[in-house]
Amino acid sequence: MHAGRHGYTIPLISLAPPEPYALSQSLPLDGLASLLSVTSTTLQVERYVIRNGENVIHDVSELVLNDGKWSGNGMDFNIDSIDDDTGGWATGNDLAYLETHIAITGEGYFPDLVGASFYTVYWGPQWKTFYNDSRLKYADPPTIIQVAAHAKWIDGYPASLIDPSTDSDKSVVVVNPYFAPISVQIFLEGFEKPTRLKVPPQSGKRIALSSILESLGHSENSSWCGQVYVSGKNRAVVFYADHSLRDPSKITTLEHGDAYRGELTHEPVSLRVRRSIGDAVRA
Amino acid sequence: MSENLQENDGTLKQMDEVLCFSRLISYETFRNFVWANPRATFEEACKGTGVGSKCTACLLNAQEFYLECQKNRPDGFKGMQESNLPSFRFGKADLYRLIDKFSPKAPFLLKGVIPTFGGENIKTTLRIANSVFDPLGPKSPTFRLEIECRDHDGRILDEHDLVLPPYERFDLNVSDQLTGGAEGILTGSCRVKMSALKPGYRGSIRPHFTVETPCGATALHSQGGGKYKPNPMITRMTNAEESQCISLVNCEDVRADVSIRIHQKGKTIEAIEHSAAPFAASMVEIGTPAVRQACKDGAVFVELNSTARVRPHMVVRYGTPPRLSLDHM
Numbered sequence: 001m002h003a004g005r006h007g008y009t010i011p012l013i014s015l016a017p018p019e020p021y022a023l024s025q026s027l028p029l030d031g032l033a034s035l036l037s038v039t040s041t042t043l044q045v046e047r048y049v050i051r052n053g054e055n056v057i058h059d060v061s062e063l064v065l066n067d068g069k070w071s072g073n074g075m076d077f078n079i080d081s082i083d084d085d086t087g088g089w090a091t092g093n094d095l096a097y098l099e100t101h102i103a104i105t106g107e108g109y110f111p112d113l114v115g116a117s118f119y120t121v122y123w124g125p126q127w128k129t130f131y132n133d134s135r136l137k138y139a140d141p142p143t144i145i146q147v148a149a150h151a152k153w154i155d156g157y158p159a160s161l162i163d164p165s166t167d168s169d170k171s172v173v174v175v176n177p178y179f180a181p182i183s184v185q186i187f188l189e190g191f192e193k194p195t196r197l198k199v200p201p202q203s204g205k206r207i208a209l210s211s212i213l214e215s216l217g218h219s220e221n222s223s224w225c226g227q228v229y230v231s232g233k234n235r236a237v238v239f240y241a242d243h244s245l246r247d248p249s250k251i252t253t254l255e256h257g258d259a260y261r262g263e264l265t266h267e268p269v270s271l272r273v274r275r276s277i278g279d280a281v282r283a
Numbered sequence: 284m285s286e287n288l289q290e291n292d293g294t295l296k297q298m299d300e301v302l303c304f305s306r307l308i309s310y311e312t313f314r315n316f317v318w319a320n321p322r323a324t325f326e327e328a329c330k331g332t333g334v335g336s337k338c339t340a341c342l343l344n345a346q347e348f349y350l351e352c353q354k355n356r357p358d359g360f361k362g363m364q365e366s367n368l369p370s371f372r373f374g375k376a377d378l379y380r381l382i383d384k385f386s387p388k389a390p391f392l393l394k395g396v397i398p399t400f401g402g403e404n405i406k407t408t409l410r411i412a413n414s415v416f417d418p419l420g421p422k423s424p425t426f427r428l429e430i431e432c433r434d435h436d437g438r439i440l441d442e443h444d445l446v447l448p449p450y451e452r453f454d455l456n457v458s459d460q461l462t463g464g465a466e467g468i469l470t471g472s473c474r475v476k477m478s479a480l481k482p483g484y485r486g487s488i489r490p491h492f493t494v495e496t497p498c499g500a501t502a503l504h505s506q507g508g509g510k511y512k513p514n515p516m517i518t519r520m521t522n523a524e525e526s527q528c529i530s531l532v533n534c535e536d537v538r539a540d541v542s543i544r545i546h547q548k549g550k551t552i553e554a555i556e557h558s559a560a561p562f563a564a565s566m567v568e569i570g571t572p573a574v575r576q577a578c579k580d581g582a583v584f585v586e587l588n589s590t591a592r593v594r595p596h597m598v599v600r601y602g603t604p605p606r607l608s609l610d611h612m
Contacts, residue, residue: 024582026517076581119610121582123519128601129527131517131610139342147346148325149484150419158412158452159491159502168500189414225454227414227487235343242501242608253501253608260416260486265424265479270386274379 008103009035009115012134013177013237015204015254016049016096018089019081021122023098026077027063029070031116038108041065045074046103049082050177051096053202056082062105089249095204097175097237099137113139122251132254135237137177142259143235149262155238156229157257160188162210162245163223169245172197172230173254175204175237182234189226191216199236210245229260302348303334303341310348317352325349390478395490395505396594398530398564399432401458401469404604406495409473410502412452414487421449423486428453429476435463437533437562440471446480447488457492470564472532472594475505498606506611509534509592513612516585516597520570520578525601528566529585530609532594533559539591543567545574545583552577559593566598587612 017023027045042064049057061074077100087094102115119131147153160170176182176199185194188209195212199205209228214220230238238257244250302310316332317323328349329335335342399407411428415421425448432441440460447453461469475490490505509532520527533539543555553574557567569585577583587595595612 024517024519026582026584028515028517028584031514078581117514119517121517121519123521125521127522128525128606128608129519129522129599130608131597133610144342144346147343150422151347151350152416152419154416154419156414156416156487157491157502158414158487158489159410159493161493161495161500161502163495163500166495166497166500168495170502187417192417225410225493227412227452229414229416231416231418240502242499244499250499250606252499252606253503253610255503255610258487258489258491258504260414260419260422261484261489263485264391264482265426265485266388266390266482268383268386269389270379270382272389 005109005111006113007109008101009110010113010139011137012100013137013175014098014100014120014132014134015173015175015239016051016098017079017081017122018249018251019083020249021124021127021251022078022080023120023122024076024078025098025100025118025120027075028116028118029075031118032102033065033068033070035110035112035116036065036108037111039065039068041104041108042106043074044103044105046101047077048099049079049096050099050202051082052087052094052200056096089206092206092208095173095175095206097177097204099177100134122254128250128252130251130253132239133256135256137237140235142261146259146262150260152231153235154229154231154260155257156227156260157240158227159225160209160228160240161223161225162213164221164245165223167245169208169210169243169248171206171208171241171243171248172228173204173206173239173241174199174230175239176201177237178202178234180234182232182236184230184232184236186212187229187231188212188216189228206241208248230257302345306333306336308332308334313345313348314352317349318356321353321356388482393477393485393488394507395475396507396509396532396534397473397490397492397505398532398594398596398609399457399461399471399473399492400494400607401461401471402464402467404496405458405468405607406456407458408493408495409455409457409475409490410452410492411447411475411490412487413447413449414452415449422484423449423488424479424481424483425449426477426479426488430455431474432457432460433472433562433564434461435470435564437560464566466526466528466566466568468566470530470566472562472564494607494609496607497604498602501608503609503611506594509594511589511592513587513593513595516612517582518585518597519582520575522601525570525599526568527570528568528598528600529587529612530564530566530596530598531557531559532564533562533591534594535591536561537591539589539593541587541589541593543569544586545569546586547577547581547583552583585612
C-alpha cells in the first residue's frame with residue numbers, strides 16, 4: 001500500500017515513560033538494514049518527547065551504515081519520566097509521548113513507508129517491566145481500510161476486564177500527536193451513554209475504565225468484562241493499559257487497540273484462483 | 284515551507300487549502316473532480332487527481348473529504364469540461380475487477396494461536412467477541428468458530444465447534460485442564476479457526492485472551508501462522524523480583540529446534556537451545572545472571588530462530604503471587 005521510493009519512514013508514536021518508570025528504545029538495526037535499498041548510507045534519527053504542545057526533549061542522532069555494518073549513536077535512547085505534580089500518568093492529564101522519526105540523509109531510499117516495527121521497554125528497579133508496540137503516526141493501513149469501509153474511525157479492545165477481587169483495572173490512553181484538538185467518545189459494552197474525552201493538540205490523556213463504570217452507575221465492588229470502543233471525527237493514537245485498580249502506577253501491560261476492521265470476510269473466487277496460479281508460478 | 288504554495292496549475296494556495304502536500308493538490312481540485320465525476324470511486328478520484336500517490340499520508344483525510352464531497356454535491360454541477368477530464372483507459376486491472384464483481388465469493392479462513400497458562404492462581408480465558416459498534420449497526424456476519432485446546436505436550440484436550448452471531452461473545456476457560464509445564468506454570472495452547480457464514484466485514488472478531496492472577500490481569504490478541512524467525516525483542520531486567528521467560532507454541536506437526544540468542548550491541552550475552560515437540564507449549568527462562576548483569580548497562584535484544592513455525596511471547600512475572608504479562612514477539 002505504501003510502496004515507492006521514500007527518504008523516510010512514517011514516524012512512530014510511543015508513550016513516554018509514566019512515573020516511576022524509565023524508557024529504553026533500541027532500533028532493530030538488522031531489520032532497518034533489510035528495509036534499505038543500499039548497504040551504505042547515513043540516517044538521521046530524531047526523537048521528540050512532547051507534552052502539552054511542547055518539545056520537552058528533542059534528540060537528534062545519526063546512524064551510519066557502511067557495507068552492512070552500523071555505527072553512530074542513533075540506535076539507543078534512554079530517558080526517565082518527565083511526569084510531575086502538574087500532570088502525567090497519576091492525574092491522567094497532559095501525558096507525554098515519544099515520537100520517533102527516521103530519515104535517510106545519504107544514498108538510497110526506503111521502498112516502503114512503513115519502517116521496522118519495534119517495541120519500547122519501560123522498566124525500573126522496583127517495578128514490573130512492560131513493553132509498548134509503537135503506532136504509526138499516520139497512514140495506518142487498517143485505519144485507511146476501516147474509514148473506506150465504514151466512513152468512521154473506530155478503535156477498541158474486546159477483552160477489557162475490570163475486577164476488584166484481582167485488583168484489575170484498565171485505562172484507555174489517548175494520544176493526540178496532531179496540531180488540532182480532538183474529541184473522542186468511549187463506549188462500553190452494555191452501556192448506551194458514551195463518555196467524551198477531549199485531548200489538546202500534541203498531548204495525551206488517560207482515563208480508567210473503573211472511573212467510567214462508576215460514572216455510569218456500575219457497582220464499584222463488582223467486575224465487568226466486555227468490549228470498549230473509542231471513536232471520533234479524527235483518528236487518535238490509542239493504547240490500553242492493564243494496571244492495578246488500587247494503584248494505577250503499577251502497570252502490568254500496555255497494548256495497542258484493535259480497530260473495528262473494514263477488511264471483508266469473503267473474496268471473489270476468481271481472485272483466489274488467480275492468486276493460486278501466481279503463487280504456483282512463483283514457486 | 285512557505286505559507287503560499289503553488290499548485291500544479293499555477294494558482295497559489297494557502298497551506299490549509301492543500302489536501303496533498305506531496306503533489307500540492309488542493310481540496311478544491313479534488314472536490315471539483317469528485318463533483319464532476321459522481322460515479323468515480325475514491326481510488327479513481329485519487330488516480331485522476333494524483334492525490335495520495337506519493338507518500339499516502341493524506342489518504343485518510345482524502346477519504347473523509349471524498350465522502351463529504353459525495354454527500355454535498357450540488358445538483359447540476361458542471362465543473363470541469365469533459366475535454367479536461369483525464370480519460371479512463373480500460374485495462375487488464377479493470378477487466379479483472381469486472382470479473383471479480385460477478386464472481387461467487389468464498390470466505391477467508393482466519394486462524395489464530397494463543398498460548399495458555401494455568402496452575403495455582405493463574406487462569407487463562409479465551410475471549411471472542413462479535414461486537415457491534417452501535418452508531419454503525421451490525422456490519423459483521425455470523426462466524427463459525429472451530430477451537431482446539433492442547434496441553435503442553437501437544438495432545439488435544441478439548442474441541443469446540445460453534446457459531447457466533449453479531450452482538451454475542453464466547454468466553455472459554457482454557458486453563459482448567461492443563462497438566463504439565465515448566466518454570467512453575469502449566470502451559471498449553473489454543474488454535475482458533477474462523478470463517479464467516481455470509482459476506483460482511485471482520486469487525487471485532489479477532490480472538491483475544493486474558494490471563495488473570497490474584498494480582499492483576501493482562502490481555503492480548505491471538506496471532507496466526509507462526510514464524511521461523513520472529514522479530515527481535517528488546518527487554519531489560521533490573522528487578523530481582525522479576526523473571527522473564529519466552530513462551531513457545533510449536534505451530535507444526537514436527538519437532539521445532541529453537542535457538543535463542545540474547546545480545547547487546549552485537550555481542551552475544553547468552554545462547555539457549557530448546558527443543559519443542561509437535562504442537563507443544565513450553566517456557567524458557569531468559570533471566571540468567573549474565574543477562575541481568577548486561578541489563579545494568581542497557582537494554583538487550585532477544586532473537587529466535589526455529590526449524591519449525593513457532594508462536595513466541597515474552598512473559599514477565601513480578602512478585603508472588605505474580606503479576607503476569609505477555610507480549611507477542
